[in-house]
Amino acid sequence: MKLPLSIQELNSEHARLCLDIEKFGNLKSGTNFASQKLLIAVSGGIDSTALLIISTLLARKSGGRVFCAHMDHNLREESCQDREFVEKLCSNLDVPCVCKSEDVSDYAVNKSVGLEEAGRILRYNFFNECMKKFDTSFLVLAHHLGDLCEDVVMRLIRGAGWPALGGMDAYDPGRKLLRPLLTTNKLQLEDFLKSIDCPWQDDKSNFSDKWTRNRIRNHIIPLLHNENPSFGTSIARLKSQADQDQNYWNCEIAKSLKKLEQLDGGEWLAPCSLLNKSHPALRCRLFKKIIEMLGKGHALADSITLLENAYSARKTGAVFQFPAGKTATITRKGIVFKISQRY
Amino acid sequence: MKLPLSIQELNSEHARLCLDIEKFGNLKSGTNFASQKLLIAVSGGIDSTALLIISTLLARKSGGRVFCAHMDHNLREESCQDREFVEKLCSNLDVPCVCKSEDVSDYAVNKSVGLEEAGRILRYNFFNECMKKFDTSFLVLAHHLGDLCEDVVMRLIRGAGWPALGGMDAYDPGRKLLRPLLTTNKLQLEDFLKSIDCPWQDDKSNFSDKWTRNRIRNHIIPLLHNENPSFGTSIARLKSQADQDQNYWNCEIAKSLKKLEQLDGGEWLAPCSLLNKSHPALRCRLFKKIIEMLGKGHALADSITLLENAYSARKTGAVFQFPAGKTATITRKGIVFKISQRY
Known part of the structure; x- marks a missing residue:
């Protein structure tokens, strides 16, 4: 040839x-x-x-x-x-x-x-x-x-x-x-x-x-x-x-991430002041991103929806489990995301 | 029975x-x-x-x-x-x-x-x-x-x-x-x-x-x-x-619509001050909405993309045709949307 x-x-x-x-x-x-x-x-x-x-x-x-x-x-x-x-x-x-x-x-x-x-x-x-x-x-x-x-x-x-x-x-x-x-x-x-x-x-x-x-x-x-x-x-x-929307959400999530508060022991607080002015469409994507940031293991869409629904209903004290020992806890200050030390 | x-x-x-x-x-x-x-x-x-x-x-x-x-x-x-x-x-x-x-x-x-x-x-x-x-x-x-x-x-x-x-x-x-x-x-x-x-x-x-x-x-x-x-x-x-995102975009579009300026003869100006701080993902949806607001006839996604690309490239003077006599013209002040009186 x-x-x-x-x-x-x-x-x-x-x-x-x-x-x-x-x-x-x-x-x-x-x-x-x-x-x-x-x-x-x-x-x-x-x-x-x-x-x-x-x-x-x-x-x-x-x-x-x-x-x-x-x-x-x-x-x-x-x-x-x-x-x-x-x-x-x-x-x-x-x-x-x-x-x-x-x-x-x-x-x-x-x-x-x-x-x-x-x-x-x-x-x-x-x-x-x-x-x-x-x-x-x-x-x-x-x-x-x-x-x-x-x-x-x-x-x-x-x-x-x-x-x-x-x-x-x-x-x-x-x-x-x-x-x-x-x-x-x-x-x-x-x-x-x-x-x-x-x-x-x-x-x-x-x-x-x-x-x-x-x-x-x-x-x-x-x-x-x-x-x-x-x-x-x-x-x-x-x-x-999809590329255009992905870029859009990446920008919005990046803005939101700056407003997270790092707590002791690698925990992150997404404060109510941030969450309450965010639309559910943004909140769900933000939750997904934070859970990914904690380490390996992705959250299912249905689990994210459960967290979002509980936050919307102000279910303070509710704890949600995600893969690889990650959790999200609804508190009076917002949602605390963390990963168990066993993982 | x-x-x-x-x-x-x-x-x-x-x-x-x-x-x-x-x-x-x-x-x-x-x-x-x-x-x-x-x-x-x-x-x-x-x-x-x-x-x-x-x-x-x-x-x-x-x-x-x-x-x-x-x-x-x-x-x-x-x-x-x-x-x-x-x-x-x-x-x-x-x-x-x-x-x-x-x-x-x-x-x-x-x-x-x-x-x-x-x-x-x-x-x-x-x-x-x-x-x-x-x-x-x-x-x-x-x-x-x-x-x-x-x-x-x-x-x-x-x-x-x-x-x-x-x-x-x-x-x-x-x-x-x-x-x-x-x-x-x-x-x-x-x-x-x-x-x-x-x-x-x-x-x-x-x-x-x-x-x-x-x-x-x-x-x-x-x-x-x-x-x-x-x-x-x-x-x-x-x-x-999709419902959640539709609601999100409806809210964002509603905010943007308040910033449109009505000109003589039923024309609408989407000013640069609005467009330049909007992401393309929002701009495309806003263009679609404005064209729908002008009267019957929907714009094809490809036509909206052409308008968006021309605006991004600041092609002042470019005119885009949409169904039912609607047009969008890129001017130095923004984009002017109108419908021809013949329709």
Whole structure:
């Protein structure tokens, strides 16, 4: 395979695709990401193959450097072919590539987690090692608009609230994770690879109904698309509103956090003076944030609602338990949040 | 059929069901609705038959009065049997009943609207006539948790934003519309009717894939339930958060509206002093509200986003067109909203 060396070698449609992807990634990360060191996670499928080539072209244009990480999950017989494909592709692109083989089934059994979860843990452990090794600024993932649609449906099924319902983030600063293809159609990626005569590996496990994600992709999403062929566009718009609202609530929560009072023993008081002038919509989100700040373990939406209802009804003395030994106690001064020393 | 005369005659489970429905309706309407005059819309199916009986029992307890309205759509051969059933049921319950026959197909053809839309228009026209005739405080509708789930999926498909994505309202003060069954399971309603030996009419058109709503109900919802048997509970929780957020944004928008300046000729100025200290999440919702206030015709989310982006980029002089001759012009003082006199 003879791959393009620069964006100028692409036809105008695909040059535009690359530039749109760069623009989206820049907007979301707030920086010119392609001018930096990028670790691209590549399975060898359409999405990540296209991502690797597009990132390489953008980095050449903008002065960045691209590294590749590939993990063999050893869940399919043909997975070693994927590894060979990715190594060949990287050699062709002159991109340093690290591959690692993990026994995902074994890990899943030993740690009593599902196969999907085991794969996820091992994959991100490996990616994080690679990020340290190459000192990269971003872990770049190939999730596209189809993945975003599935994720929104998955979150709807599982009962996510707003704005989490809007789906996975294009940029996660904590994990330095960037998804520049998140509003790009998979068909555009396939079309791009075909136009430059670049092959890819097919993952047959994508068709198995063993995985929730596949059942959503293969059975539910087509029905939604049948009702509205622009379903993907609707979901991209929803995500954009979710990002805007997430930013809004982050700002409001940040203002409120400044008014918390730290008590002895790592306890926090959310004083009545703060809570009484806050709307329940803000209070519920603030409670969630404070409980997260205390340490690991998230509070369920229903538990937060119980706390909110009790506070609204001024149930002084009521104590609410949250995961990992965290509690919230309604007092005359406000709500005291703490974590038990046993945890 | 010999129907119960009071809640005391029900078993404890169904007495509890009736009281929970009353509590939910009171919470949402902010008043003891069952002590007032209620118009119940009854098709004769499970949901509305149960609603009519439950409303009657609640009204007897709380001092209200119940009236019934039934419209024959003439879309199915057996629809006159539904009318006979509803009339018999009302006579049994000692509830005044008004029935009307409409040629929905004819209206759809003449007005060039779809059959569903035609049915909806004629039905609500009829209900509004009945509300005037009986001077009722609420139009009570039988939408239940299953309907809410379908509505959320329908809105997701059609690209609704937040909080509209949370689904139809349990209470619409403008239309005096109340849906006290909105978080009740259809199975509970069926179980209730069976326990009091009350029959109902089956609507065979519920199984036809001709209607979007039926395709969602019969094909998409079962797949979502397969993934999470508590899908309904998740949707009820989402709706509750949507109501909370809707109330939040209504409060914020009301504060902002006080800062608009009325200009000559029915124009409104949203001054920079207001807009610059408002977050984009609030600004977009405020723009939408102002455009609605100018007169009929809603703005698309994408048009609102274009206006927001142009304002953020300070594109002074830019003019944006909205439906029904409405415009927004970015000026140095802020954004001027107006409606052309031709409309």
